[in-house]
Amino acid sequence: MSDDYLLKVEDLTISLDVDNASFSIVEGVNLTIKAGRVFALVGESGSGKTIVSLSILRLLGKGVSITGGKILFKDDQAQTIDIVKLNSKGKPIQAIRAAQIGMIFQEPMSSFSPVHTIGNQIEEVIHLHLDLDKKQARQKCIEMLGKVGIVNPERAIDQYPFEFSGGMRQRAMIARAMICNPKLLIADEPTTALDVTIQAQILKLMKDLQNELNMANLFISHNIGVIAQIADDVAIMYMGKIVEQGPVRDILRNPRHPYTKGLLRAIPHLADIGRSRRLEPIAGSVPNLYERPNGCPFAARCSEFIENICDRDFPKSTEIATDHTVFCHHVERDQNQQNLVVNI
Amino acid sequence: MPILQKILVRLGSSALMLIAVSIVAFIIVSLPPGDFADSYAASKISSGETVTLAEIEAIRRQFGLDKPLYLQYFKWIGGMVQGDFGFSWGYSRPVTEVIGERLPMTILIATGTLLFTYITAIPLGIYSALRQYSVADYTFTILGYIGLATPNFLLALLLMFGATTWFGVSVGGLFSLEYQDAAWSMGRFWDLLTHIWVPIIVLGTAGTAFQLRIMRATLLEELNKMYVTAARATGLSEFKMILKYPVRLALNPIVSTLGWELTTVISGAPIIGLVLSLPDTGPMFINALKSQDMFLAGAMMLIYCILVMIGSFISDILLMIVDPRVRMGAST
Numbered sequence: 240m241s242d243d244y245l246l247k248v249e250d251l252t253i254s255l256d257v258d259n260a261s262f263s264i265v266e267g268v269n270l271t272i273k274a275g276r277v278f279a280l281v282g283e284s285g286s287g288k289t290i291v292s293l294s295i296l297r298l299l300g301k302g303v304s305i306t307g308g309k310i311l312f313k314d315d316q317a318q319t320i321d322i323v324k325l326n327s328k329g330k331p332i333q334a335i336r337a338a339q340i341g342m343i344f345q346e347p348m349s350s351f352s353p354v355h356t357i358g359n360q361i362e363e364v365i366h367l368h369l370d371l372d373k374k375q376a377r378q379k380c381i382e383m384l385g386k387v388g389i390v391n392p393e394r395a396i397d398q399y400p401f402e403f404s405g406g407m408r409q410r411a412m413i414a415r416a417m418i419c420n421p422k423l424l425i426a427d428e429p430t431t432a433l434d435v436t437i438q439a440q441i442l443k444l445m446k447d448l449q450n451e452l453n454m455a456n457l458f459i460s461h462n463i464g465v466i467a468q469i470a471d472d473v474a475i476m477y478m479g480k481i482v483e484q485g486p487v488r489d490i491l492r493n494p495r496h497p498y499t500k501g502l503l504r505a506i507p508h509l510a511d512i513g514r515s516r517r518l519e520p521i522a523g524s525v526p527n528l529y530e531r532p533n534g535c536p537f538a539a540r541c542s543e544f545i546e547n548i549c550d551r552d553f554p555k556s557t558e559i560a561t562d563h564t565v566f567c568h569h570v571e572r573d574q575n576q577q578n579l580v581v582n583i
Numbered sequence: 584m585p586i587l588q589k590i591l592v593r594l595g596s597s598a599l600m601l602i603a604v605s606i607v608a609f610i611i612v613s614l615p616p617g618d619f620a621d622s623y624a625a626s627k628i629s630s631g632e633t634v635t636l637a638e639i640e641a642i643r644r645q646f647g648l649d650k651p652l653y654l655q656y657f658k659w660i661g662g663m664v665q666g667d668f669g670f671s672w673g674y675s676r677p678v679t680e681v682i683g684e685r686l687p688m689t690i691l692i693a694t695g696t697l698l699f700t701y702i703t704a705i706p707l708g709i710y711s712a713l714r715q716y717s718v719a720d721y722t723f724t725i726l727g728y729i730g731l732a733t734p735n736f737l738l739a740l741l742l743m744f745g746a747t748t749w750f751g752v753s754v755g756g757l758f759s760l761e762y763q764d765a766a767w768s769m770g771r772f773w774d775l776l777t778h779i780w781v782p783i784i785v786l787g788t789a790g791t792a793f794q795l796r797i798m799r800a801t802l803l804e805e806l807n808k809m810y811v812t813a814a815r816a817t818g819l820s821e822f823k824m825i826l827k828y829p830v831r832l833a834l835n836p837i838v839s840t841l842g843w844e845l846t847t848v849i850s851g852a853p854i855i856g857l858v859l860s861l862p863d864t865g866p867m868f869i870n871a872l873k874s875q876d877m878f879l880a881g882a883m884m885l886i887y888c889i890l891v892m893i894g895s896f897i898s899d900i901l902l903m904i905v906d907p908r909v910r911m912g913a914s915t
Binding site: 300330334336338352355402415416 | 808820907
């Protein structure tokens with residue numbers, strides 16, 4: 240793959256320490272986010288997608304630490320920084336936060352301090368990273384609030400978060416994350432806590448801003464429908480590993496990993512209303528974190544399980560189309576047979 | 584509701600509270616069997632003099648003690664309103680004078696104790712929370728539990744004992760002998776400072792331990808909240824972020840228990856005043872209660888209540904200042 244990436248995660252491993260024992264919660268994750276593109280990370284709750292997103296800004300909580308791999312980021316001076324090597328409480332990472340990589344969180348209700356005004360909390364970001372005086376900062380803040388669709392921003396800037404609705408708070412959060420014009424915006428399930436109509440508005444807003452500012456976006460979600468609307472590239476995570484990734488069209492039209500197929504089958508379709516088609520859930524449930532299976536983590540629930548292969552080793556990556564890779568023994572075997580046929 | 588209106592409502596309820604408290608205070612000081620005339624006679628008799636029944640009745644009539652209780656109350660409270668707190672039979676001086684010369688010391692000790700409590704508890708609580716399970720955290724915890732569990736009078740005795748045996752200084756009272764009745768000067772003030780720390784530590788230790796635990800627990804809880812991670816994601820330095828966001832929110836319970844803390848200090852003060860023989864209102868109040876010097880005891884009880892009410896009023900106002908949700912009456 241070429242060198243035109245903005246953020247590249249290589250072989251990232253993250254562990255959780257519990258009472259002197261250590262468990263991997265993210266294993267060998269590789270991601271490449273290109274400038275100006277929307278990259279979606281999809282997975283169930285507990286699959287490690289939020290952990291990956293937090294690790295990029297070194298915001299992991301107590302007991303959770305990066306134990307291997309690299310997070311390479313090209314900063315605005317075209318220098319490549321390995322974020323993993325930075326001190327999580329040091330100046331270099333603080334200079335990247337919000338200035339070059341902004342972040343939006345899942346819960347708009349609790350992402351703002353309830354006792355400081357919205358304006359105070361957004362202007363603070365301006366003062367940290369941009370060289371503007373108080374008046375200019377306030378002006379910029381009002382402009383940004385207007386841009387994210389907050390009605391009457393002159394008034395809103397002096398209001399407290401509890402005077403805002405959930406949707407407004409998420410808009411304000413977007414303003415706070417984008418005020419310094421970062422090159423990458425990480426959005427961790429930004430619409431999950433909102434009702435459906437507001438979800439659609441927020442998604443449109445993010446898409447518009449992303450186009451306007453030519454920003455890259457790492458979008459974390461468990462909602463395939465949302466991904467289809469917004470993403471260019473997508474990676475599917477299961478138990479801390481990426482099982483399939485590629486351009487969003489390829490993945491949605493031609494899913495190869497049994498887990499991806501299962502996820503897509505589990506989406507309700509409008510056309511099915513009134514028919515007697517039931518949703519197809521994925522059989523079984525996610526194994527316990529502490530009993531991570533040896534081979535493919537999905538083996539125990541997989542309909543295409545191959546004995547003595549799937550439960551032994553984690554599958555190698557198989558590239559089935561340009562940039563579309565799958566980690567599955569089944570796919571690997573098919574591909575080998577095809578190659579064999581071609582070679583003959 | 585606008586802030587001013589809230590404050591006015593709060594003041595109005597305080598006034599009603601004051602009336603109720605004055606009635607209760609008066610009833611309490613009148614409750615013990617007998618009255619001042621009886622205890623006056625008893626003290627005369629015990630010193631070998633004879634008192635006739637007619638004399639006792641005369642005293643009773645002179646002070647209006649033969650009238651029904653509610654009439655006595657109205658006479659008492661009517662005088663209060665005009666600034667006449669009645670006459671202290673025990674001290675043979677007007678109550679205003681007796682209290683007036685001692686009250687400043689009480690207020691000084693109470694304020695000093697509160698300052699000591701918060702100035703120590705808040706930073707130590709923050710430190711404990713940020714270095715949870717460190718040696719320092721465990722040390723503060725242990726000291727805190729000892730502080731909470733030790734009765735004040737015992738602590739007072741221990742401090743007095745320690746100061747006299749190891750440092751050779753007398754810590755009873757608030758002044759050394761030479762400054763006892765001297766006029767105010769820098770020297771006298773310094774002398775006061777060298778004495779006042781004892782009652783302040785005695786009265787403040789339990790409260791400090793308690794507030795430290797509250798600060799630690801609330802801050803630990805706040806540190807796990809989403810807005811902290813979100814604030815970190817803005818690139819704010821860790822120290823500034825902690826002071827600006829979680830610490831600010833963790834101050835809420837501290838501020839709202841201010842009035843309550845003052846209550847503990849004020850109700851603990853008389854006993855400590857007696858043990859340490861302080862020239863404040865404490866020993867005077869206890870003597871007044873014992874000798875049924877009811878105007879003095881009643882006035883003092885009322886003043887203690889007023890101090891507590893002022894404390895909780897200040898605490899409410901402070902809470903409105905630190906938390907806009909309280910100020911604006913929001914639910915979330």
